Amino acid sequence: MISVTIEITQARTQAAPQxxxxxxxxxxxxxxxxxxxxxxEAARAARAQGNENVTIGPNGIIVRGGQPGxxxxxxxxxxxxxxxxxxxxxxxxxAFFIMIAVMVVGWPIAxxxxxxxxxxxxxxxxxAGTMEQLQRIEQAVDAMAIEVERISxxxxxxxxxxxxxxxxxxxxxxx
Numbered sequence: 001m002i003s004v005t006i007e008i009t010q011a012r013t014q015a016a017p018q019x020x021x022x023x024x025x026x027x028x029x030x031x032x033x034x035x036x037x038x039x040x041e042a043a044r045a046a047r048a049q050g051n052e053n054v055t056i057g058p059n060g061i062i063v064r065g066g067q068p069g070x071x072x073x074x075x076x077x078x079x080x081x082x083x084x085x086x087x088x089x090x091x092x093x094x095a096f097f098i099m100i101a102v103m104v105v106g107w108p109i110a111x112x113x114x115x116x117x118x119x120x121x122x123x124x125x126x127x128a129g130t131m132e133q134l135q136r137i138e139q140a141v142d143a144m145a146i147e148v149e150r151i152s153x154x155x156x157x158x159x160x161x162x163x164x165x166x167x168x169x170x171x172x173x174x175x
Contacts, residue, residue, distance in 0.1 A: 026087065
């Protein structure tokens with residue numbers, strides 16, 4: 001049984017900040033597997049020779065073995081700690097915050113659009129003053145319709161009287 005303790009150390013310098021080093025391309029899964037196997041083989045070989053510290057990879061990972069039955073220690077140098085966050089996690093976090101922003105902006109817009117669609121089926125309500133005016137206009141139109149009907153009825157009656165009196169008089173021709 002092998003126990004391992006991981007400690008991350010950072011170098012502290014007083015010098016002016018330098019430009020960020022170029023980040024190497026992300027290795028494939030097969031390359032990472034081979035690097036781990038090579039590191040384990042180097043650690044086993046160093047352990048067999050009695051060496052307590054083994055440096056693995058270009059990022060400064062130092063493995064210090066303990067006595068059998070005791071946990072060993074892995075020290076990660078400052079360059080190794082730079083690559084701790086995988087790029088996929090950064091992409092996921094950016095997508096999450098963009099989604100939250102879209103929801104904050106899009107939710108009120110979607111609600112307003114939904115309310116607008118619901119209002120299309122409803123009849124528009126009018127205030128009391130407008131309703132009273134419409135009722136008065138309706139009553140006036142009804143009264144005018146009754147009066148026009150009376151006028152047309154009287155005209156028919158007068159036309160009928162003229163026709164009857166013209167036929168009753170001798171020597172008058174009807175037109």
